[in-house]
Amino acid sequence: MIALMLIPIGVSARHIHLTAEHVEQLFGKGAELTVFKPLSQPGQYAANETVAIVGPKGRFDKVRILGPVRPNTQIEVSRTDAFALGIQPPVRESGNIADTPGLRVIGPKGEVELDKGVIVPARHIHFHTSDAERWDIQDKQLLRVKVSGERPLVFEDVIARVSDQFTLDFHIDTDEGNAAGVRTGDQAELLK
Amino acid sequence: MIALMLIPIGVSARHIHLTAEHVEQLFGKGAELTVFKPLSQPGQYAANETVAIVGPKGRFDKVRILGPVRPNTQIEVSRTDAFALGIQPPVRESGNIADTPGLRVIGPKGEVELDKGVIVPARHIHFHTSDAERWDIQDKQLLRVKVSGERPLVFEDVIARVSDQFTLDFHIDTDEGNAAGVRTGDQAELLK
Numbered sequence: 001m002i003a004l005m006l007i008p009i010g011v012s013a014r015h016i017h018l019t020a021e022h023v024e025q026l027f028g029k030g031a032e033l034t035v036f037k038p039l040s041q042p043g044q045y046a047a048n049e050t051v052a053i054v055g056p057k058g059r060f061d062k063v064r065i066l067g068p069v070r071p072n073t074q075i076e077v078s079r080t081d082a083f084a085l086g087i088q089p090p091v092r093e094s095g096n097i098a099d100t101p102g103l104r105v106i107g108p109k110g111e112v113e114l115d116k117g118v119i120v121p122a123r124h125i126h127f128h129t130s131d132a133e134r135w136d137i138q139d140k141q142l143l144r145v146k147v148s149g150e151r152p153l154v155f156e157d158v159i160a161r162v163s164d165q166f167t168l169d170f171h172i173d174t175d176e177g178n179a180a181g182v183r184t185g186d187q188a189e190l191l192k
Numbered sequence: 193m194i195a196l197m198l199i200p201i202g203v204s205a206r207h208i209h210l211t212a213e214h215v216e217q218l219f220g221k222g223a224e225l226t227v228f229k230p231l232s233q234p235g236q237y238a239a240n241e242t243v244a245i246v247g248p249k250g251r252f253d254k255v256r257i258l259g260p261v262r263p264n265t266q267i268e269v270s271r272t273d274a275f276a277l278g279i280q281p282p283v284r285e286s287g288n289i290a291d292t293p294g295l296r297v298i299g300p301k302g303e304v305e306l307d308k309g310v311i312v313p314a315r316h317i318h319f320h321t322s323d324a325e326r327w328d329i330q331d332k333q334l335l336r337v338k339v340s341g342e343r344p345l346v347f348e349d350v351i352a353r354v355s356d357q358f359t360l361d362f363h364i365d366t367d368e369g370n371a372a373g374v375r376t377g378d379q380a381e382l383l384k
Binding site for chain 1: 270271272283314315342343344345346347348349364365366367368370371372373
């Protein structure tokens with residue numbers, strides 16, 4: 001009998017990562033993010049602070065900021081969100097924001113007009129180094145993952161990301177979660 | 193060499209089917225739907241007429257009516273739409289609306305308060321009888337369909353619907369289309 005390779009699912013709603021400079025522009029001189037709740041990846045958290053994001057065709061209010069601050073401001077939205085905003089961001093890995101569209105970001109104390117930084121997040125799995133060794137997974141490997149929810153499907157080209165700073169988690173966006181009929185905390189099966 | 197079983201994809205945005213009685217309530221005594229453009233299935237069309245749909249948490253304007261009129265009014269939304277509206281419709285085959293939530297529907301001449309009729313459409317393929325015979329598909333059979341777009345995946349439990357009134361088409365909703373990175377007119381591969 002072969003043990004299934006089960007991975008917890010994390011469905012990411014639209015969110016934003018900010019630079020320290022943009023936090024001050026949006027929330028005032030000296031402002032810092034405060035922790036609302038920790039996320040699955042060590043050190044990462046949902047902040048109490050939220051912003052509005054505004055595109056050519058629509059806006060979303062109360063968009064959650066994820067901390068801590070980063071070297072570049074990045075907004076992650078679903079394709080459905082992107083249509084509503086009126087922009088066409090590419091599907092990208094986090095951090096890869098060259099040649100992406102921007103948006104206007106509005107905070108309680110100021111605004112930032114981004115000229116880039118909006119992506120649709122590419123589906124990926126965070127593996128701790130020990131998980132990767134146990135299952136013989138290499139960083140950047142493309143994997144197949146089966147989701148057996150109300151609307152079963154198999155995700156292909158799921159990117160493996162391996163680090164001793166990571167906790168095992170399969171990250172998909174809301175379109176993918178809704179298409180599969182799953183939510184955060186459900187489990188997926190790695191097929192490789 | 194085995195020929196691939198290729199099927200055109202149709203991504204369905206939120207829409208509504210109305211009874212003749214509800215058309216009159218929403219658009220006025222004697223009103224009838226008028227054809228905006230024909231759909232892939234013979235005799236089906238997108239109407240020029242649209243309505244607003246209103247739930248406990250949100251509303252959508254300009255929701256397209258699909259004609260011709262039907263024996264029951266039915267609203268088809270994505271799971272993403274359902275969250276925005278504030279309702280929890282089940283994933284169902286078209287026509288199966290027992291124990292589903294309702295919505296308020298607003299037209300230019302009146303409103304209808306539905307006590308049921310909202311579903312998230314179950315992914316399905318329309319096969320003409322000749323396609324089904326050629327590929328040995330039975331009505332109601334559950335199929336696997338591979339989509340090789342920007343975000344490749346395999347849909348499972350895809351319901352086969354076979355009729356000599358149908359044209360070959362794989363129907364998914366916008367969450368599923370966005371999760372796969374495909375749009376209407378792209379092609380999928382039937383794996384069975």
